[in-house]
Amino acid sequence: MFFNSLTFAVFLPIVFILYWFVFKRHLKAQNIFLLIVSYVFYGWWDYRFLSLILLSTLIDFYIGSALKKEESSKKRKWLLATSLLFNLGVLGFFKYANFFIESWVDAWSILGVQMHTSTLQIILPVGISFYTFQTLSYTIDVYRKKMEPTSSFIQFATYVAFFPQLVAGPIERASHLLPQFKKPRVFDFETAKSGLHLIIWGLFQKIVIADSCATYVNAIFNNYEGMNSLSLLLGAVYFALQIYGDFAGYSNIAIGVARLLGFDLMRNFNYPYFSRDIAEFWRRWHISLSTWFRDYLYIPLGGSRGSKRQQIRNVFIIFIVSGFWHGANWTFVVWGALNAFYFLPVLLLKQNRKNLDVAGKGTLVSTGKEMIQIIITFALTCIAWIFFRSASIKDSFYYLERMFTNLEFKKQYLNIERHSIEMVLLIAGFLFVEWLWREKETPLSGKFDMIKVITTILLIIVLGVFSEHQSFIYFQF
Template sequence: MFFNSVEFLIFLPLCFLIYWFVVNRSLKLQNAFILLASYLFYGWWDYRFLALIAFSTVVDYFIGLTIDESNSKSRKKALLFISLVVNLGLLGFFKYYNFFVDSWVDAFESLGVEIHRSTLNIILPVGISFYTFQTLSYTIDVYREKLKPSRNFINFAAYVAFFPQLVAGPIERATNLLPQFSKGRVFNEEQGISGVNLILWGLFQKIVIADSCAPYVNSIFDNYESMNSLSLILGAVYFAFQIYGDFAGYSNIAIGTARLLGFDLMRNFNYPYFSRDMAEFWRRWHISLSTWFRDYVYIPLGGSRGSKWAQLRNVLIIFMVSGFWHGANWTFVFWGFLHAIFFIPILLLDRNRKNVNQVSENRILPSLKEFTQMLTTFSLACLAWVFFRANSITEAFNYLNKIVADFNFNIQYLNIERYNVEMLLILLIFILIEWFHRNQEHPFTGRWKWFKIAGILIMLLTLGVYSKHQDFIYFQF
């Protein structure tokens, strides 16, 4: 089931009514209802993969209890190892089996050795990368004694399968979300209104921004060989806004939906394209994933401790692993490698914690220096996005090479079909809305609140008709 579908438009109000007016007298009933609703939500896509979630849930539930009850350090490590093998094994099989087989065969064929390909027609379960990392955070935190294991199976199963963020995050920590299933919940009007506002803003980001950019992106990347430089540059820019609107839109809908049910999820995006360097960008982009890798991979590797060489090694590992997490293609690994290259100079100069405050915090407009920094960071992000979007590394390099080789900034040579001016105007409006609300979670606050809500609704209803229904990009990860 997708957030931008008619089915969800029916599903969410029904869940809300049953949750608050039918099963509201019992916390156990509420949690059981959430679990059933979550399995229905996920099973709507493909019920066969519910067994995977159930299996991971059972394994980690009992491993968590056994780790807590064990007095042997070696046994605790062995149990944690089992959890890692089971969860990462399932993720690796469904997501990376064909990738490794193809890479192995291609490597031998480059040496002149013919090997029979034995790939499988494996369907990637939606959201497996997200809920796998969520269950892993539980067992790791229990092992580290940062969290007592859950002794209520329904609560734990509901935590793993919580439908608002099951498919594409935010990747919640057990220390934050799991305890919320043990506390009584009373409907809070203010929390509910903020949830609706976030859902509305998320739908705007998805339908008006991401889905409207998608046709241009597909047209340009599919036909890049016949495009001129300006068109290719705009293609990268359009994709930057497509993936941002798509993923931030999903996250905001997820957070808003959770609030309607009385839960608080972590913020996943914080206006990343206003970042002044790549270190700040990664504090604002996909926050739940970047902090997950920081806490469970980067810091255990040594983090920023030790020699500069050790720090550089850790940065390179964390970004390349992050890239590989996104998909079974060398393009994602190279995308991660590029971000490591962008980040390393900042680390060497000890400037990675320089821009921690909000840009132009007490001013309406940015300074020339801030504007230049934001433009540079956005340009680097767009450069890396080309590799993220391309079908292969070769295609990405050809795309970038054509920008340089055929550079012509004459707007009359623009090769983009219909509504180009309208799309640029929409993006400009979107940037201005975000800029003037960069200190807030969403734009529906302060003066002219209802005017802004009406404007967004009008754009959703009118501009949405120009974009076809699009699945969320991160469903494939």
Template structure:
């Protein structure tokens, strides 16, 4: 079920009413309703894959219970590896089987051998990368003693399948989300209003910004051979805002929806395009995934505590694995490696934690140095996104070849140019609002609070009208559904 669909517009109020007016006196019943609603939400796409969610839930719940009773270190390690192998085994099969088969065949073809095989007809379950990492974090934290294993199967099932963030995050840690299912929740009007406000901003990002940019980015990338370098760069810019509006918009809707039910999810995006270097960008982009890889992969590998070789090795491992997590295509691996190249000089010069605060703190405008740093970081990010969006590495290189040529100075042109004018207007307004709200959890968190009520209501109606306008653009699934 899509957040930007009529189905969800009906589903959400029904679940909300049942949650607060029917099951509100019984915590276990509330949690059970969340489980049922989450399975309906996920099964709306394809109910067959509900068995995967249930199986993952049962496996990690059972292992958690066993870990609470087992004291022998060897057996505890064995239980941990069962969870890791089962979860990553399913993820690997559904997501990467065809990738490895195709590359295996190509490798033999390179040496003159022909292997008669073909790709498997595997459908990638929506959200498998997200709930797999979420359940894995639970087992690992229980194993390390950071979390007491739960014996409440309904609460754990609700944690795994919680519908607002089930299919595209944020990837919640059990230490943050699971305890919230143990506590009785009371309706908080101001919290619910804040949730609605964040949902509204998330829909604006998705429907107006992401879907609006998508129609131009798709046309330019799909017909890249017909466009010059300047147009291709604009196409890369469109995709840059598309993926941000799409993914951060989903996170905003997920976090806002969670607030309607009395839950607090962690911030997943912190205005990453205002970053002053690539290290700051990765502290602000898809924060739940970045911190997951940091805590469960980078630090166990030794982090940045070792010598230069270990720092370089670990940096490339975490970025390449992050790229591969996004998809079974060499473009994602190159994208990850390129970000590692960007990041490495900062790490080796001990400047990767230079910018920990918000840019232009307490000021309306950045300094000249900050402005140059932001533009430079944004530019290299746009270049990296070309690999993320391209069909294959050859396609990405052909696009970049045109961008970094004299064609860059030619006049840009693309189809439906007249439709781009209002979109450019919305992008300017969007960037302005994001800049003014960069100290907050989301851009319009406190926008208009001190305005007269009619003006404040006009602001929200304007956003709604913009969403209605944007809904005319061909939209659809969120980008990260495929990951």
């Protein structure tokens, strides 16, 4: 079930009414209801994979209970290893089995040995990367004795399957979300209002920005061999805005829906394209994943402590693993490695904690220095996104080669019956609005403004008609 579908537009009001008016007085009934509707939400895509979520839930729930009772350090490590092997094994099978088979065959073909094999007919379960990391955070934190395991299977199962963020995050820590299932929720109008604002703005980011950009991105990337430098440059910028509008839009809708139900989810995006260096970008982009890798991989490896060689090693490990998490293609690995190269100078010069506040805080126009830093950071990010979007590494390099060597900056016909100038103006207007409200959660946050809300809804309806309906990009991860 998609957030931008008519099915969800019917599903959410029904859930909201039953949740607050029928099950309000009974916490356990509320949690059971949420668990059921979460399974319905996920099963709407493919009910067969509900068994996978249930199995992961059962294993990590009982491992958490066993870790609480077990005092032996050796046995506790075996319990943690069981959770890691199961969760990462399932993730590896469904997401990477074909990738490793194809890479193995390609490696032998380079040596002149032709191997005859076939890939497996594997369907990638939607959201598996997200709920797998969510359950892992629970067992790891219980193992580290940073939290007490829950004794309620219903609460834990609802935490794992909570439908607003089930298929594309934010990746919630058990220490933050799980306790919210243990205490009664009280409807708060202001919280619900902020949730509606997030939903509306998220739909705008997805339907108006991301889906509109997608039309141009597909036309340019699918025909990049015949595109000039201007078109290829626009294609890279459009994809940067597409993936931002798509994923930030999903996250905002998820957080907004959770607030309607009385839950608080962590912020996942914080105006990343206004970052002044790559370290700041990664503090503002996909925050739940960045902090997950920081806490469960980067810091255990030593983080920024130790020798320069160890610091460099740790940076490359975390970024390459992050790239590989996104998909089974070498393009994602290169994308991660490229971001590691971007990050290294900032880290080695000890400038990675320099820009902790918003650019130009309290002012309409930032300094010239900061604007140049923002433009450079955005440009570097766009170059990295080309690898993320391209079908192969070869395509990525050829795309970049044509973009920097063609040097023809003329408007081209894209055969998509769209007007490029209007698209550029739409993107410019979107960035300007986000810049004005960059110190707020969204441009709709704060005191209720009927004009802003109605204008945004009208834009969704009017401009949404001209954008092609697209599934969320991160559903494939």
